[in-house]
Amino acid sequence: MSDWWGAYVGIPYGRGPGELECWGLVARVLAEQCGLDLPAYGETSAAYLGALAAWRAGEGSSETMAAARARMEAEIDAGRAAECWRVVEAPRAFDVAVMCRPSRGALARPGHCGVMIDGARVLHTLPATGAAVAPIGHPAVPRLIEYRRHVSL
Numbered sequence: 149m150s151d152w153w154g155a156y157v158g159i160p161y162g163r164g165p166g167e168l169e170c171w172g173l174v175a176r177v178l179a180e181q182c183g184l185d186l187p188a189y190g191e192t193s194a195a196y197l198g199a200l201a202a203w204r205a206g207e208g209s210s211e212t213m214a215a216a217r218a219r220m221e222a223e224i225d226a227g228r229a230a231e232c233w234r235v236v237e238a239p240r241a242f243d244v245a246v247m248c249r250p251s252r253g254a255l256a257r258p259g260h261c262g263v264m265i266d267g268a269r270v271l272h273t274l275p276a277t278g279a280a281v282a283p284i285g286h287p288a289v290p291r292l293i294e295y296r297r298h299v300s301l
Contacts, residue, residue: 152241153177153263153271156176156177156279157271158280159278159279160278161275161277161278161279162275168273168279170260170262170272170273170274173262173272173273174244174261174262177242177263178263181242182242182298182300182301221257232299232300233297234296234297234299235295235296236296239266239295240264240266240267240297241264241265242263242264242298243263243295243301244264244295244296244297245263245272245284246258246260246294246295247260247262247289247290247291258293259290260272268283268284269282269284270289
């Protein structure tokens with residue numbers, strides 16, 4: 149089981165067949181490797197991505213995008229607050245690394261996640277790389293907010 153993560157490296161980033169975005173990767177790994185059935189946040193994040201695409205194309209309003217982002221952040225916050233997850237200081241395999249994307253804002257908001265391989269490396273996915281392994285602290289890994297462990301692990 150020491151190289152369980154190898155089966156996921158290289159999966160393309162996205163929502164299409166054979167693709168996974170960050171939470172989809174986490175959910176698949178924890179389902180296949182640990183038997184956990186985690187909720188999908190697909191509709192909320194898809195609404196945000198649709199609003200973002202329209203806004204970038206000049207077809208949507210910043211208010212629509214802000215509302216979609218607020219819904220997505222509320223879903224993330226609800227998942228973080230769920231009793232089935234607890235914050236841990238020392239990560240181990242199958243803990244979830246909660247990360248944020250670089251921003252100009254003062255508060256770090258969750259916006260990315262990955263699965264810890266061990267105490268120092270994370271399996272995550274980004275549009276530029278697809279699913280890949282990187283050490284925590286590497287420039288390819290967004291800023292870490294916290295580690296979460298499911299209570300059944």
